[in-house]
Amino acid sequence: MTSVLNSDRLATQLDRDVEMLRFATAGSVDDGKSTLVGRLLHDSKSVLADTLEAVERASRDRGSDGMELALLTDGLRAEREQGITIDVAYRYFTTARRKFVLADTPGHVQYTRNMVTGASTAELVVILVDARKGVVEQTRRHLAVAALLGVRHLLLAVNKMDLVGFDEAAFAAIAADFAAAAEALGIENYVAIPVSALAGDNVVEPSAAMPWYIGPTLLEHLETVPVGVDAATQLARFPVQYVVRSADYRGYAGQLASGVLRAGDDVVVLPSGQRTTIVGIDAFEGALDVAHAPQSVTVRLADELDVGRGDLLVRPGEEPRVVREFDATVCQLSDHGLHAGDRVLLKHTTRVVKAVVDRVSHRLDIETLAHDTAVDSLSLNEIGGVTLRVAAPLAIDDYAHDRLTGSFLVIDAHDGQTLAAGLVGDPIAAARSVGVDGETP
Amino acid sequence: MTALTGLAEVGEAVERPDDDAQVLKLPHLQVLESEGIHIIREVAAEFERPVLLFSGGKDSALMLHLARKAFWPAPVPFPLMHVDTGHNFPEVLAYRDALVERFGLRLVVVKVQDYIDKGKLRERADGTRNPLQIVPLLDGIVNNGFDAVFGGGRRDEEKARAKERIYSLRDEFGQWDPRRQRPELWNLYNGRHKPGEHVRVFPLSNWTELDVWEYVERENVELPPIYFAHERDVFKRNGMWLTPGPWGGPREGEPIERKLVRYRTVGDMSCTGAVESTSATIADVIAEIAVSTITERGATRADDRLSEAAMEDRKREGYF
Numbered sequence: 001m002t003s004v005l006n007s008d009r010l011a012t013q014l015d016r017d018v019e020m021l022r023f024a025t026a027g028s029v030d031d032g033k034s035t036l037v038g039r040l041l042h043d044s045k046s047v048l049a050d051t052l053e054a055v056e057r058a059s060r061d062r063g064s065d066g067m068e069l070a071l072l073t074d075g076l077r078a079e080r081e082q083g084i085t086i087d088v089a090y091r092y093f094t095t096a097r098r099k100f101v102l103a104d105t106p107g108h109v110q111y112t113r114n115m116v117t118g119a120s121t122a123e124l125v126v127i128l129v130d131a132r133k134g135v136v137e138q139t140r141r142h143l144a145v146a147a148l149l150g151v152r153h154l155l156l157a158v159n160k161m162d163l164v165g166f167d168e169a170a171f172a173a174i175a176a177d178f179a180a181a182a183e184a185l186g187i188e189n190y191v192a193i194p195v196s197a198l199a200g201d202n203v204v205e206p207s208a209a210m211p212w213y214i215g216p217t218l219l220e221h222l223e224t225v226p227v228g229v230d231a232a233t234q235l236a237r238f239p240v241q242y243v244v245r246s247a248d249y250r251g252y253a254g255q256l257a258s259g260v261l262r263a264g265d266d267v268v269v270l271p272s273g274q275r276t277t278i279v280g281i282d283a284f285e286g287a288l289d290v291a292h293a294p295q296s297v298t299v300r301l302a303d304e305l306d307v308g309r310g311d312l313l314v315r316p317g318e319e320p321r322v323v324r325e326f327d328a329t330v331c332q333l334s335d336h337g338l339h340a341g342d343r344v345l346l347k348h349t350t351r352v353v354k355a356v357v358d359r360v361s362h363r364l365d366i367e368t369l370a371h372d373t374a375v376d377s378l379s380l381n382e383i384g385g386v387t388l389r390v391a392a393p394l395a396i397d398d399y400a401h402d403r404l405t406g407s408f409l410v411i412d413a414h415d416g417q418t419l420a421a422g423l424v425g426d427p428i429a430a431a432r433s434v435g436v437d438g439e440t441p
Numbered sequence: 442m443t444a445l446t447g448l449a450e451v452g453e454a455v456e457r458p459d460d461d462a463q464v465l466k467l468p469h470l471q472v473l474e475s476e477g478i479h480i481i482r483e484v485a486a487e488f489e490r491p492v493l494l495f496s497g498g499k500d501s502a503l504m505l506h507l508a509r510k511a512f513w514p515a516p517v518p519f520p521l522m523h524v525d526t527g528h529n530f531p532e533v534l535a536y537r538d539a540l541v542e543r544f545g546l547r548l549v550v551v552k553v554q555d556y557i558d559k560g561k562l563r564e565r566a567d568g569t570r571n572p573l574q575i576v577p578l579l580d581g582i583v584n585n586g587f588d589a590v591f592g593g594g595r596r597d598e599e600k601a602r603a604k605e606r607i608y609s610l611r612d613e614f615g616q617w618d619p620r621r622q623r624p625e626l627w628n629l630y631n632g633r634h635k636p637g638e639h640v641r642v643f644p645l646s647n648w649t650e651l652d653v654w655e656y657v658e659r660e661n662v663e664l665p666p667i668y669f670a671h672e673r674d675v676f677k678r679n680g681m682w683l684t685p686g687p688w689g690g691p692r693e694g695e696p697i698e699r700k701l702v703r704y705r706t707v708g709d710m711s712c713t714g715a716v717e718s719t720s721a722t723i724a725d726v727i728a729e730i731a732v733s734t735i736t737e738r739g740a741t742r743a744d745d746r747l748s749e750a751a752m753e754d755r756k757r758e759g760y761f
Contacts, residue, residue, distance in 0.1 A: 017468035087622060089603045090596045092649045099469040101647055113624060120626035228466035242482045246515035253511070255479040255628065284510040295467065296478035296511070309486055333624050347629050350486070407627045416633025418623045 018094070021227055024103040024118035024151075026111070026142040027128035032159045035068075036128060036197035037091065037104055043204035044219060046093035088118045097223040111138075112366070112381040115145045116331045116421050120407070123227045124153040126218070127178075131164045131194070135177040137367050143178075144366045147185040147431045148329065148383065148423065150403055153225055154182060154190035157218060162196040166209045185369075186431035193218050234259040234293070237320070237397070237405045238267075238313040239349035244298055251282055251298035252307055257349065257404035260292045261299070261313075269305060270312045270395035271322045277302040278313075310351030312395045312405070320397045320405060325358070325389045329399075329427060330410060330420040332378045338386070338410065338420055339377040346390060346422065348408035354391040355410075361385040369428065378420075385426065399423035400430035470656050477504075477644040478511040479628060480607060481591070484642050485511070485518055487632050488589035491642075492549065492582070495521040497533035498707035499664050500593030500645055502540075503653055506662045507644060508591075509544065520547035522587070524578050526570040527554040528688045528710040536665040551581035568689030571709045579615040582639055589632065591642050597649040607646045613637035650705075651730055658723040670703045670721045681714030705730075 027033035059068040091102040103118030105111065119125055125146045129139050146154055156178045164170045175192035182190050193202055194213055201207030204219045216224065236259035244251040261267075265278045280300040281288040291297045301307065314320065332338055342357045362371035363384040371385070378384045399406030410420035467475070481504075484491050493508060495501045508517045523537060541548045553573050556562040562573050582590055596603045606622050608630045623631050632640050645653070657664065675682040675698060676691040682702055683690055688711040691697060702715035703726075720726045 017470065019466045020469035020472050087604060087619070087624075090647070091603065092597045092647070094649070094651065099649075099652070117624040117626055121628075241479070242486045242512075244512055244515045249514050253482055255475055282513075284513045292467070294472060294475050296475040296482070298513075347631065350483075404627060407629065409626065409629045409631055411631055411633060416631070416635070418631045421624070421626050 018097060018099050019227070020099045020101065021123060021222060021225075022101045022103070022121050023124040023126060023222065024105055024115070024122040025126045025128065026105055026115050026118075026145070028111075028130075028136065028138040031128045031130045031133075032197050033104075033128050036126075036157065036159060036195070036203065037102065039197045039200050039203045040102075040219065041091060041093055043200055044093050044095060088114050095219070095223055100222065112141065112145065112331065112383070113333045115142065116149060116333070119146055119149040119151050120403075120421065122149075122151055124155060124222070124225060125151045126155045126157055128157050128159050129174060129178075131158050131160045131170055131174065134174045135181060139178070140181055141366045143181050143185055143187070144364075144369065144428065147187055148331075148427050150399060150427055150431075152189055153227065154187055155218065155221060155225075156190060156192040158192060158194045159197055161194045161201060161207075161210065162199060166194075166196075166201075166207070168210070168212045171213075184432070185428065186433070191215065191221055193221065229258070229293070235318045235320075235397075235402070236261050236265075236313075236315050237293075237402060238299065239351075239405070240307060240309055240311045240313065241350045243308060250304075251300050252311075252313070253296070253298040254313075254350065255296045256291055256293040258293045258402050260290060262290045263287070266316055267301075267313045268316050268319055269307050270314060270319065271393040272306070272311070273322075274303075274305050274307075275316065276305055310349070312349065314395075320395050320402075322393050322395050323390075324393055325387065326394070326396060326424060327361070327385060327387050328408075328425065329364075329383065329423045330378065330386050331383045331423075332380050332420050334412070334417055334419045335380045336412060336417070336419055337377045337379040343413055344419065345411040345413045346388070346394075346408045347411060348394055348396065349405060351392075351394065352411075353394060354413070356389045357386055358389050359387040361387060364428070369432075388422075396424045398425035398430065399427045400425060470652065470659060473648055473652060474507065474510075474656070476628070476647065477507045480630070480642065480644040481508050481511045483630055484589045484591070484632070488640070490585070490587050491519040491589040491591065492522045492585065492587040493517075493519060493591040494578075494593070495523050495537065495548070496593075496707060497523070497529075497537045497665055498593065499653055499657060499662075499668060500595065502662055502664055503648075503656060504591055504593050504644060505540070505544075505546075506660060516545060520549055522549040522551065522581055522585075522590075524574045524581065525550050525552045525554070526574060526709040527552065527557075528570055528686065530665070530667055530684075530704075530707065530710060532667050533665045533707055536663075540663070549581060549585060551577040553577055567711075569709060569712045570688070571712050574709075575615070582615070583613075583637075587639060588634065589640050589642055591644060593645055594643045595645050595648050595650070595653075596643075605643065605646075607643050608632055609641040609643065610634060611639050611641055615639075617641075651727070654723065654727045654730060658727060665707065667704045667707065668726070670701055670718045670725075672699060673702050673715065674698070675700050675702060675715055682717070683712075683714055684710055686710055 025033055089104045091104055093100050103122060105114040105118040127142045129135060158171050158174050171194040178192060194210055195202045195218060197203060201209055202217045204217060206217055237257040238261060239254050239257055240252045241254040244253050263278055263281050267278055268275050278299050279302050281291050282298045340357055340360050344355050346353050346355045360376050360378060362373045363375045363382055397405040406424040408422040409418050410422055412419050493504060512518060553570050556577055594602050604619060606625050609617060611617060634640055675684055676695040678695060685691055685697060700717055701719060703718040703720055704715050706713060720729045
C-alpha cells in the first residue's frame with residue numbers, strides 16, 4: 001500500500017477530483033425545510049441503508065405510516081424530545097459533479113444568529129417558502145442576511161407546491177415577489193424552483209406534476225451553478241499564521257485569504273509597511289511557483305524582517321486600510337448585549353487585539369432595512385452599526401470586497417465567549433448601491 | 442399564458458454566471474487539506490500545550506499527516522496521546538510505534554489496564570472497554586496540562602457529531618454541552634477557555650469517509666494493514682465479525698471461522714467488527730466504499746448500536 005501510484009491509478013484518482021460547493025439552507029418553522037434536506041440527501045442516494053432503517057424505525061415509533069424524512073436531519077436527543085433544532089448542523093453529500101457541504105440552519109427564534117453562522121462560509125443559500133404563504137417577513141430577513149454576508153447566489157425553493165395544486169400562477173407570483181425583494185438588496189444571481197419536498201418533485205428528479213416548469217431541479221442547479229472567484233479581480237491577502245523555524249529555515253505559514261501570490265512577488269508587510277520580496281513558496285510536496293486562495297502554504301521572504309503572527313502580506317499598490325478606528329456592522333450572537341463603552345477583544349484574521357466599542361450608531365430593521373439611530377446597545381440576534389477603536393493598528397478591507405480580511409469576531413474579554421460577528425463597513429449599503437447603479441465592485 | 446411568460450423571465454433573467462471570468466476553484470481534497478492545515482496551525486499558535494489523539498486509525502493517521510505538512514520542514518510541535526484499552530490489534534501498536542520512531546514524535550500513552558489494576562475502573566460484563574477510555578483520557582489531558590486536544594472525529598460519522606463545532610469547548614470534566622457551543626464563522630476560531638477547561642479540535646470535521654480514503658490514496662498515507670483484506674479467525678456476535686481474544690470471546694455457541702476480512706474503523710478489539718472484503722489496495726477500498734450501503738459506524742461499531750443517542754451520551758461524558 002505504500003508503493004508508488006502507477007499512472008493508471010493516478011488518472012482515475014484525478015478524475016475523482018471534484019469541486020466543492022458550500023451552501024446553507026434558510027427557512028421558517030413549518031415550511032418543510034427538514035423534509036427538503038432529508039429528501040435531497042435521500043434522493044441523491046447519500047443516505048445509507050442502516051441510517052434509513054433507523055429513520056424508518058423511528059418513524060414507526062412516532063406513529064407515522066411512511067418515512068419521516070425530517071428525522072434524517074434530527075441530531076440530538078434533546079432536540080428529538082423537544083422537537084426543536086439547536087444551532088447549525090452540517091451535512092455532506094457528493095454527486096459525480098460536486099461535493100456538497102450543507103450548513104443546515106434551523107428556522108426557530110435564534111434564526112438570525114444561526115443563519116449568519118451558516119451563511120458566513122456559504123457560496124449559495126437556499127431560501128424556502130411555503131407555496132401557500134409566499135414571501136413573508138421571514139423571507140425578507142433571510143434575504144437581508146444573505147446580502148449582509150455577501151452570499152453571491154440564492155435559490156428560492158417554493159415548497160409544498162402539491163398543496164396549491166401545482167399551480168403555475170401561484171409559483172410565478174411568488175417568484176416575482178422574491179425577485180423584487182432580491183433586487184432591492186442588490187442581489188443579482190438567483191433562481192426560483194417550484195418543489196414538493198414531501199414527494200420529491202423537482203428536488204432531484206423533474207416533476208411530472210409540473211410540466212410547465214422547464215428549469216433545472218434543485219440538485220441540478222446546485223451541481224451546475226457557477227461558483228468560485230474571479231482570480232483577476234481579487235487582491236492577494238496573506239495573513240501570517242505561524243512562523244516555521246528549523247535549523248537555517250525561517251518561513252511564514254498561512255492560508256491565502258484571497259487572490260494569488262507568486263514566487264518573486266514584491267510584498268508589503270502590514271501594519272508595519274516594510275517591503276520585501278517572496279523568494280519562495282513552500283509546501284510539503286516541494287516549492288510552488290504560485291499559490292491561490294484558499295491554499296495553506298509557507299512563504300520565505302528575502303529580508304530578515306520582524307514579521308510574525310497577525311501580520312498581513314499584500315502586494316504594493318494594493319494595500320488595505322491600516323486603521324486604529326473603523327465602522328463596522330455587527331450581528332449579536334450572544335445573549336450578553338453589546339453596549340457603547342464595552343471593552344472587548346477582536347479576532348481579525350490571525351490577530352487578536354483589544355478594542356473599545358466607541359459608539360453604537362444604529363440598529364438595522366432587517367425587514368425594512370431602516371436604521372434606528374436612537375440606540376446605544378445591541379442584543380441577541382440584532383444587527384447594527386458600531387464604531388470600534390482598537391489598541392493596535394489593523395489592516396482591514398471592507399467586507400463587501402473581501403470576506404476574510406473584512407470579517408472579525410467580537411469576543412468577551414472576561415469570559416471568552418463569542419459575542420458578535422463583525423463585518424467591516426456596511427455590506428448591505430454596499431450591495432444596494434451596486435444594485436441601484438448596476439456597477440460591479 | 443401570462444404566467445408562463447413571467448416564469449420564463451424569472452428563469453432566464455436571473456442567473457448571471459460569472460461570464461468569461463477565469464474562475465479558480467481548487468479540487469475538494471485540496472480545499473479540505475488547506476482547511477485542516479489552517480486549523481492545526483491556529484491551535485499550535487494560540488494554545489500552550491496541544492496534543493493529538495492517536496488511535497492508529499485512518500483518521501488519526503490522516504491528522505498526523507496534515508500536522509507534518511503544516512509545520513514542514515520543522516517537526517510537529519506537539520506530542521501524540523494514545524488511550525490504550527489493552528484490547529489493541531497488535532498490528533496497530535506496531536504501526537503506531539514505527540511511525541513515532543520514523544517521524545521523531547513524542548508519544549504519551551494512558552492505559553485502561555492500569556486503572557483496572559488499581560481498582561479505579563471495573564471491567565464491564567460485556568467485556569467492552571470503549572466506554573472505559575473516558576477516565577484515562579481525561580486524566581491524561583489534565584495530568585499533562587493539555588489545553589487543546591486534536592481528535593479525528595468527522596461530522597459525517599454520526600448525527601451528534603454533525604452538530605459539533607470544529608473547536609469544541611469542554612469543561613473541567615471534559616463534558617460537551619451542545620447548548621454552550623460557540624458559533625463558528627468564516628475561518629475564525631475562538632479558543633478562549635478558563636483554567637481547567639480544554640478545547641477538543643476536529644480538523645477533519647468536513648471530511649467524509651470517502652474523502653479520507655481518496656486523500657489517503659493521493660498522499661500515500663501509510664495505514665495499519667488491518668484496513669486491507671486479510672485472512673483472520675473471527676466469530677459472529679450481534680451480526681458482526683469479531684476477533685477472538687482474552688477480552689472475552691468467543692462464548693459458547695460462537696464458532697470460529699476463517700474469513701477474508703478487513704476493518705473499516707480501528708477501535709477496541711472487543712467492539713470493532715470486521716467486514717468481509719477482498720479489498721487489498723487503497724483503490725479497492727475506495728471502490729468498495731463508493732458502493733457501500735452501510736455507514737462505517739453502523740457496520741462496525743457495537744458501541745453505537747446501544748441506543749439512538751449512544752454517541753451523544755458518551756460525548757457529553759467527555760468521550761472523543
